[in-house]
Amino acid sequence: xxxxxxxxxxxxxxxxxxxxxxxxxxxxxxxxxxxxxxxxxxxxxxxxxxxxxxxxxxxxxxxxxxxxxxxxxxxxxxxxxxxxxxxxxxxxxxxxxxxxxxxxxxxxxxxxxxxxxxxxxxxxxxxxxxxxxxxxxxxxxxxxxxxxxxxxxxxxxxxxxxxxxxxxxxxxxxxxxxxxxxxxxxxxxxxxxxxxxxxxxxxxxxxxxxxxxxxxxxxxxxxxxxxxxxxxxxxxxxxxxxxxxxxxxxxxxxxxxxxxxxxxxxxxxxxxxxxxxxxxxxxxxxxxxxxxxxxxxxxxxxxxxxxxxxxxxxxxxxxxxxxxxxxxxxxxxxxxxxxxxxxxxxxxxxxxxxxxxxxxxxxxxx
Numbered sequence: 001x002x003x004x005x006x007x008x009x010x011x012x013x014x015x016x017x018x019x020x021x022x023x024x025x026x027x028x029x030x031x032x033x034x035x036x037x038x039x040x041x042x043x044x045x046x047x048x049x050x051x052x053x054x055x056x057x058x059x060x061x062x063x064x065x066x067x068x069x070x071x072x073x074x075x076x077x078x079x080x081x082x083x084x085x086x087x088x089x090x091x092x093x094x095x096x097x098x099x100x101x102x103x104x105x106x107x108x109x110x111x112x113x114x115x116x117x118x119x120x121x122x123x124x125x126x127x128x129x130x131x132x133x134x135x136x137x138x139x140x141x142x143x144x145x146x147x148x149x150x151x152x153x154x155x156x157x158x159x160x161x162x163x164x165x166x167x168x169x170x171x172x173x174x175x176x177x178x179x180x181x182x183x184x185x186x187x188x189x190x191x192x193x194x195x196x197x198x199x200x201x202x203x204x205x206x207x208x209x210x211x212x213x214x215x216x217x218x219x220x221x222x223x224x225x226x227x228x229x230x231x232x233x234x235x236x237x238x239x240x241x242x243x244x245x246x247x248x249x250x251x252x253x254x255x256x257x258x259x260x261x262x263x264x265x266x267x268x269x270x271x272x273x274x275x276x277x278x279x280x281x282x283x284x285x286x287x288x289x290x291x292x293x294x295x296x297x298x299x300x301x302x303x304x305x306x307x308x309x310x311x312x313x314x315x316x317x318x319x320x321x322x323x324x325x326x327x328x329x330x331x332x333x334x335x336x337x338x339x340x341x342x343x344x345x346x347x348x349x350x351x352x353x354x355x356x357x358x359x360x361x362x363x364x365x366x
Contacts, residue, residue, distance in 0.1 A: 001115075004014070004360060005116070006063040006212075009063040010047075010064075014037060014048070016038065021037070021061060024061070024363065026132060027363040028196075029195060029358075031055060032053070034051075035053055042282070042284045043219040043284060047284050049061045049286060051286070058121040058122070059120050059239055060118070060119055060286040061116070061118055061123065062119050062208055063116050064111070064361075065212055065337065066113050067207055068214060069207065071103060071334040072108075074099070074216070078223075081223075082221075082222040086324055090124065090324050103340065104338070107336050114207045115196050117358060118358040119355065122288050122355070123288075125353055125358075126183070126298060126354055127349035128166065129180050130175060131176050131178045133148070140165065147161065161349075163346060164178075164250060165177065165178050170302070182345070183349070198357050198359060198362075199292045199298060199300055199354055200354075200355060202307040202309060205299045205310075206334055208283075208285060209283070209289060210333035211308075225323065228277050229279065230280070230292050230322055231292070233324070279292075279331060289310055293326060293330045294311060295310065295315050295353060296309065296313070296348065296351055297310045297311070298352055298354040308337060309328055309331065309336075311351065312329040312335075313340070313345065316328065
C-alpha cells in the first residue's frame, strides 16, 4: 500500500495511478464504478486523483499520509488585518489571552497515520429526508396540509416547522423535507456498514479538510476577507476575487461541469440552494464541505463517540462576532465545539450531516 501514500502517489505516472484505481474498482460495493482521473488544486495544494460514482454521487480517492493534527500555536502568524480583527473582537468579550482562547477551541496536537480511502464528495443530511407530497400527506401531520397550501401562495423561499418538516421553493416546485425522527447513530453505522461503507473519524476529517497543513486554516494563519461566506453576503472587496483561486481540470473525460465561481444557483442534496460560496467549493482532494457554521459534519472519535466538526450550531455567528470568529468553526481545520455536549440528539440531528468512506486498507488488494 506504500504507493497509495501521499508522497509516493504524487510521484506516480498517470498510467500507474490508473492501474491502482482500476484495482480498487474491483473491490467496490455494487453499483460503484471508476470514472477516471481528475486534478484538483486549491490553497497551494494539487492532487491528481481517481473519481468514482454510485447513484450519481461522486467519490474521490484520497491518498494516505503520516501527519501532525491539532493546533496549539501559530505556524506563520496572522497578518495585521487578522490580528487587529481578532484582538478587537476578543477584547469585546473580555478575552485577554487570544492564543489560549483559540487553542482551547481546537483539537490537541497529535501524530497520526491516515490510510488511503475513497471519500464521498458531498455530505448527506442525517436529520432530514426528502419526501413526495403524497408521502408527506401519508404522515397525517395536523399542521402540514394548511402549511403547504399557505406556502404555495406565500411567495416565501422556505418554511420550517421546527423538527417536523421543511418546505422549499425550487424553480417553481415545492420540495418537502421531513424530519428523520427516531434514527440513532447506531442505525446509520449499521446501515452503511452493510452497504460497504464507513463513517469518517475526526482524524480523517481534519486530514481531508487541511491536507496535513499546520496552519489554522487550510490556506494559512490569516483570515481571507475576500471570501464570499454563507449568511454574510458579498464581501466589500468581492471584485478582488481571483477566479483561479479554485481550479479543477479533467484528465480523462470526467465532466467538471460549469465553472465553480460563475455557476448559477442550484439545489443541493439536502434541498437547500447552493451558491458559489468559497468554503463550499471543492478542495485540493475534490471534497466539498458545508462551509456553514450552523451545520455539523458527523465524525467519530477514538472511542466511537460522536465528534461533530465544521460548525458550532451558529453560536458565534449569532453572537455578532464578525466573519473571522463567526466562521472559525467552519474555516479552521481543527475546531472542536466545546458546547456540543449540551445539545440533545434531536437538536444535533437538525444540522448534522455525514459522508461515506471506503478505507482501502480494509480491501483485499491481492
